[in-house]
Amino acid sequence: MEKWIALIKEKLESWLTTLVKMLPNLVLAILVAVTFYLVARLLRKLMYKLLLKISHKAAISGLFSSIFFILILLIGFFISLQLLHLEKTIASMLAGAGIIGLALGFAFQDLTANFISGVFIIFRKPFDVGNIIDTNGFTGIVEEIQLRSTTIRTFDGLHIMLPNKEIFQKPVTNYSLSGKRRIDVTLTVPGKSNVNDMERRIQHALEEIPEVRNDKSEVLYTDYNGDAIKLEVHCWIDNTIERGYFATRDKVLRAVHAAMLTA
Incomplete structure (x- = not known):
């Protein structure tokens, strides 16, 4: 029993001696950790403001500034452990983090x-x-872009939440990038029709529509088989307003129909 007590006493004395020797290192490690924490907080705010100016997205700015904050904290943490001569602990933690990261990557691929x-x-x-x-068979107005999904409001009033992976990997037609869009109307008329007079009436009808750019409107022959003539009416409209294409297309079709009736 006395031997056990002596061993325990010797061990405690050894720990106390080590603690006293490492006390300056411990104080320095704490100071380093606190300094890195304060610096990380300051840089996170600066990074957030900088990214917000670049991306104009609070979510993405907050995400990357937080990642930057965590990285600085980890650097300070590892330096503190080195001051305490815990290099083996650092290696074990890095190995464990790598395994956990790999497992999480497979578990949350999507x-x-x-x-x-x-x-x-x-x-x-x-x-x-x-x-x-x-995109993905849906047409509508982009209402929100998040890190995981994008919300589109269709012209029927439905809100569609599409995973960003599906949007990124498939074609996207952005009608708003081009301010103008062409409307095509296909016509089939009898072969004996007075096409010149018909063209004049159609052009005049299109001139009455404010949204149509009349300098680019045209009526073209596309086919003729003796009994019938196929024509195409092309006109360009403003495509920057919501439902502008559909509303103006309706006006164009009505105008062409009225012109055909009087032809």
Whole structure:
């Protein structure tokens, strides 16, 4: 029993001696950790403001500033451990973090893919909030771009939440990038029709529509088989307003129909 007590006493004395020797290192490690924490907080605020000016997205700015904050904290933490001569602990922690990261990567593949796609969409900006786009069979107005998904409001009033991975990997038509869009109307008329007079009436009808750019309107022959003539009416309209294409197309069709009746 006395031997056990002596061993315990010797061990405690050894620990106390080590603690006294390492006390300056411990104080220095704490000072380093606190300094890195304060610096990390300051740099996080600066990084957030800088990214917000670049991306104009609070979500993406907050995400990357937080990642930057954590990285600085980890650097300070590892330096503090080195001051305490705990290099083996650092190696074990890095190995464990790598294994956990690999496991999480396999477990959340879709979530990771959506997140990375969302970052690319926000920074590359193939479209922005308020744009009219067509993707994955849905056409509508972009209402919100998040890191995981993008919300589109269709012209029927439905809100569609599309995973960013599906948008990033498939074609996207952004109608709002081009301010003008062409409307095509196909006509079939009898072969004996007075096409010149018909063209004049159609052009005059299109001139009455304010949204149509009359300098680019045209009526073209596309086919003739003796009994019938096929024509195409082309006109360009303003495509920057919501439902502008559909509303103006309706006006164009009505105008062409009225012109055909009087031809």
